[in-house]
Amino acid sequence: xxxYGRQQITDDDIEAVVRVLNSNYLTQGxxxxxxxxxxxxxxxxxxxxxxxxxxxxxxxxxLALGVGVGDSVWTSPITFVASANCARYCGxxxxxxxxxxxxxxxxxxxxxxxxxxxEKLNKLPKVVIPVHMCGQSCDMAKIFALxxxxxxxxxxxxxxxxxxxxxxxxxxxxxxxxITVLSFHPVKIITSGEGGMALTNxxxxxxxxxxxxxxxxxRESLEMTSQxxxxxxxxxxxxxxxxxxxTDIHAALGVSQMDRLDAYVAIRKRIADxxxxxxxxxxxxxxxxxxxxxxxxxxxxxxIDNDRTDRRQKEVLHALHNMGVAATIHYIPVYRQPYYESxxxxxxxxPQAERYFSEAMSIPIFPGLSEKDQLExxxxxxxxxx
Ligand SMILES: *Cc1c(COP(=O)(O)O)cnc(C)c1O
Numbered sequence: 001x002x003x004y005g006r007q008q009i010t011d012d013d014i015e016a017v018v019r020v021l022n023s024n025y026l027t028q029g030x031x032x033x034x035x036x037x038x039x040x041x042x043x044x045x046x047x048x049x050x051x052x053x054x055x056x057x058x059x060x061x062x063l064a065l066g067v068g069v070g071d072s073v074w075t076s077p078i079t080f081v082a083s084a085n086c087a088r089y090c091g092x093x094x095x096x097x098x099x100x101x102x103x104x105x106x107x108x109x110x111x112x113x114x115x116x117x118x119e120k121l122n123k124l125p126k127v128v129i130p131v132h133m134c135g136q137s138c139d140m141a142k143i144f145a146l147x148x149x150x151x152x153x154x155x156x157x158x159x160x161x162x163x164x165x166x167x168x169x170x171x172x173x174x175x176x177x178x179i180t181v182l183s184f185h186p187v188k189i190i191t192s193g194e195g196g197m198a199l200t201n202x203x204x205x206x207x208x209x210x211x212x213x214x215x216x217x218x219r220e221s222l223e224m225t226s227q228x229x230x231x232x233x234x235x236x237x238x239x240x241x242x243x244x245x246x247t248d249i250h251a252a253l254g255v256s257q258m259d260r261l262d263a264y265v266a267i268r269k270r271i272a273d274x275x276x277x278x279x280x281x282x283x284x285x286x287x288x289x290x291x292x293x294x295x296x297x298x299x300x301x302x303x304i305d306n307d308r309t310d311r312r313q314k315e316v317l318h319a320l321h322n323m324g325v326a327a328t329i330h331y332i333p334v335y336r337q338p339y340y341e342s343x344x345x346x347x348x349x350x351p352q353a354e355r356y357f358s359e360a361m362s363i364p365i366f367p368g369l370s371e372k373d374q375l376e377x378x379x380x381x382x383x384x385x386x
Contacts (some may be wrong), residue, residue, distance in 0.1 A: 001326045002373050004299075005366045007186040008264075017255040028214075031251035036197070043162075043172030045180070045199035046123045047206035050251060051213055054159045054183030054196035056244035058086035058129070060212035061179045061198050064205050065127050065153045067092045074114070074279050075129040075157070076106040077333040077353040083131050083157045084334045094343075095125070096335050098350035100286045104301065104360075105138045106130050107352070108146075115150045124219045127153045132161035133332075134287065135189070135268075135296030137171050144176035159183035160298035162190065163265035167292050174201045179209075184254055189268075189296050190261050192254030216241030260367075267367045268297035271374060275300055275363070278378045282385050283308035285359070299330055303359040304385075311385055313359055319384035320361075325377050327361045 020031055028050075051057045065210040067073060068170060073087035077096040084094045097114055100107040109129070118124045128147065130138040140156070147154050154177040158164075162182050164171040172180045184195035198209050211218060216239035221228040224236045235273075272295075285303035289295065304313045311327075320327045333353040335345035348354065364377050 001321075001324050002364050002365050002377060003326045003366070004328050004362045005187040007191045008260075009259075010369045012259075013253055013256045016252040017249055020252040023248070024273055027247050028245040028251075031248040031255060032246050035192070035246070035251040035258070038255060038375045039162075039172070039182070039197055040199070042168045042258065042261070043180070043199055045172055045174050046201040047199065047203065047209075049198045049200075049206060049209040049213055049245040051196050051198065051245040052246055052250075053194050053244075054181050054185070055082040055086070056155065056158075056213075056242070057083060057181040057183075057196040057198040058082055058155065059089045060209055060242070060244060061155045061181060062086045062090045062092070062127060064198075064208040064211055065155070065178060065275055065298075067126055068142065071126040072118075072123060072271060073127045074111075074125040074268040074332075076131045076133070077335055078104055078133060078331055078352045078356060079131040079157065079334060080159070080331060081337060082159075083129050084340070086129075087127070092126070094340075096333075096345075096350055096353075097128075098352045099133075101352050101356065103136060103138075103290055104133045104356060105136065106143075106380075108139060108142045111143065112146060115146060124150050125152045127155055129155045129157050131157040131159075132164065132171060133299075134301055135242075135298035136166050136290060137161060137162040137164055137166035137293040137295075139290070139292055140166055140176035153178045156180040159185075159196075161296045161319045162187070163186070163261050164296035165294040171296070172199050174199055176185065178205060184250075184257075189264055189298055190254065190257035192246070192257070193252040195250045195254055212241045213237055214241055214243045215243060233301060233354075240243060260323060264367045265296050268365055269295075271365050271369060272297045273301055275365075275378070278375075279381065283311075283382060284381075284385070297365060299362045300365040301330065301360050301362050302355065306359065309385055316381075316384045317361055320363075320380055323380040323383065325364065325380045327363050329357065329360060330362050331357075333357055 069091035184192035
């Protein structure tokens with residue numbers, strides 16, 4: 001089977017991990033710091049806080065921005081469930097802004113309308129979490145302008161988008177957001193096994209994130225809230241926190257993979273260019289490239305164009321599987337999950353997301369995809385749509 005995505009591990013990666021295993025630090029230590037510094041300088045952000053997953057990063061980001069019971073957090077329905085769950089962890093309500101049918105990102109017009117409406121009802125969101133679907137950035141300047149008008153905070157879920165650009169700045173620079181979250185899960189652009197990071201330019205937010213990452217415990221006497229004892233072993237728990245630390249074993253893999261980030265994005269783009277060229281005659285809707293962003297091409301999503309073919313998405317997916325191509329769907333609209341339905345969400349809530357869900361499929365795109373396998377995917381799609 002040709003998967004839709006797969007990590008690539010080199011001998012350098014393996015050596016880097018083995019070096020940590022032979023060192024004094026296994027848990028958060030010098031490699032974690034080095035990984036944070038590398039990402040910070042690549043993304044052009046002032047602070048980076050490495051954690052054990054993007055899910056953890058989303059959770060503590062919500063907490064660091066003060067999300068709690070009675071608050072509302074808005075995100076896109078076409079995302080992994082973690083983008084919404086983070087608000088639920090904090091006891092907040094989640095709501096969904098329908099997608100733009102061209103970029104598959106949160107629709108700015110829908111967001112604007114929903115904010116106007118929420119203002120009248122006195123139910124404005126505390127935080128909005130735009131998701132850079134497939135690796136293509138949302139139009140952040142516009143979302144930022146709305147945040148200034150309506151007073152909400154922004155967490156970018158850039159799990160798909162390390163290595164992408166928005167208006168010539170790297171995604172992660174937090175130019176138009178309070179926090180940006182990255183994922184290093186193996187299917188993403190680079191991996192640390194499991195892992196995530198929160199980036200911010202705000203020193204206060206960075207301090208809160210560090211406390212939340214590690215039990216609410218500080219060793220900085222200036223941060224201590226009761227009289228410090230001025231002993232080297234002194235530590236104080238000044239808030240509640242978690243154990244969300246990244247280990248140095250994971251960080252070493254991440255550091256090693258960072259060296260190939262640009263090369264990986266370039267390969268992904270080349271694969272996308274080839275698909276763009278070879279699939280354009282098929283009865284499908286091709287990915288559209290917004291002019292304000294260079295995608296990291298985490299996913300290559302095509303949509304069956306039912307104006308031009310009678311073939312249905314599910315038939316095509318089955319046919320592809322039978323020919324050895326593990327195409328899949330990203331994502332089921334989050335509010336259609338039984339858990340969110342139990343909170344009252346109903347079918348039909350976000351029509352564009354549901355239409356997308358009934359037509360879309362992700363086809364293989366990853367650095368190790370050979371030219372031969374890519375042509376195999378193209379040939380299989382041609383057959384499946386015939
Ligand atoms: C993968 C992913 C996450 C979760 O990442 P983990 O590192 O696995 O916790 C969150 N949001 C989006 C959009 C993702 O694709």
